[in-house]
Amino acid sequence: MIKVIELKRTVTDSNDRDAECLRCELTERGIFLLNLMSAPGSGKTTLLSRTITDLVGKARIGVMEADIASDVDALRINALGAESIQVHTDGMCHMDAGMTRNGLMGLEGDLDIVFLENIGNLICPAEFDTGAHRNMMILSLPEGDDKPLKYPLMFQKCDALIITKMDTAPYFDFDLEATKERVRALNPAISIFPLSAKTGMGMNEWENWLLTEWEKQKNA
Numbered sequence: 001m002i003k004v005i006e007l008k009r010t011v012t013d014s015n016d017r018d019a020e021c022l023r024c025e026l027t028e029r030g031i032f033l034l035n036l037m038s039a040p041g042s043g044k045t046t047l048l049s050r051t052i053t054d055l056v057g058k059a060r061i062g063v064m065e066a067d068i069a070s071d072v073d074a075l076r077i078n079a080l081g082a083e084s085i086q087v088h089t090d091g092m093c094h095m096d097a098g099m100t101r102n103g104l105m106g107l108e109g110d111l112d113i114v115f116l117e118n119i120g121n122l123i124c125p126a127e128f129d130t131g132a133h134r135n136m137m138i139l140s141l142p143e144g145d146d147k148p149l150k151y152p153l154m155f156q157k158c159d160a161l162i163i164t165k166m167d168t169a170p171y172f173d174f175d176l177e178a179t180k181e182r183v184r185a186l187n188p189a190i191s192i193f194p195l196s197a198k199t200g201m202g203m204n205e206w207e208n209w210l211l212t213e214w215e216k217q218k219n220a
C-alpha cells in the first residue's frame, strides 16, 4: 500500500525565501535533495529505478513522486525496496517549496539522498525553486534535439542534464553534438550525461556525479 498525500497550493509571499529555508533545514538533517524534471515519459522513473538498484549499499535513496493522479511511479520505486511517497498536486503542473516540504513529511526512513520526480512538463517546473540542492533534467532522444531552443529556461536552471534512451539512436535523427552545443550556449556549467537506463550504458558517469555532488554537499 503506497502512502498518497494530496497537496494544495501553498500560500507564501515568497517561494524563493521558503525554498532557501527548506534547503537549510534539509542540509541540517543530512538529506541531499535533487529535483528531477523532464517531459512526460522521458524516462525519469526508469532512471531512478536503475540508480537505486546500482547504488544499494552506497546511499539510502528515497523518492517523492509528484503527479496529478495515480500511484504507479511510487509503486515502481517501492517494489525495489526503496522508500517512496506519492504526492498529488491538485491539478497543478509544478511543485513549489511549500508543497515539497509537505510531501517530504511523508518520507519516514533515514535517507541520504531524496529525489523529487517533478510533474512531467518542460515549462512550469523550471519556474519554481523547490528547495532542492541540485536541479536536473532528462531529455530523451525521441523528444528531438531542438528542445534546448524551445525550452531554454529549463536547461538554464539545471546543474545536470541526462540525455537518455541512447540505445534508440539508430532509429532517430537526434544530433548529440548539436544538442550539447545548444545546451552549453545556455548554461556553460551544466554537466551532461548521455546514457541508456535500459542497457546501463553511461550509468556509471551519472552515478559518480551524483555521489560526488552528495559528498560536496556533506562538506559544504
Ligand SMILES: Nc1nc2c(ncn2[C@@H]2O[C@H](COP(=O)(O)OP(=O)(O)OP(=O)(O)O)[C@@H](O)[C@H]2O)c(=O)[nH]1
Pocket (backbone or CB within 6 Å): 038, 039, 040, 041, 042, 043, 044, 045, 046, 047, 073, 119, 120, 164, 165, 166, 167, 168, 195, 196, 197, 198, 199
Ligand atoms: N529504450 C529505452 N526506453 C526507455 C529508457 N528509459 C525509459 N524508457 C522507456 O520510456 C517509457 C517511459 O519511462 P518512464 O521511466 O515511465 O518515464 P517518466 O519520465 O517517469 O514518465 P512520467 O512519470 O509519466 O512523466 C517506458 O516505456 C520506459 O521503459 C531507455 O533508456 N531506453
Ligand SMILES: [Mg+2]
Pocket (backbone or CB within 6 Å): 044, 045, 046, 073, 117
Ligand atoms: Mg515517472
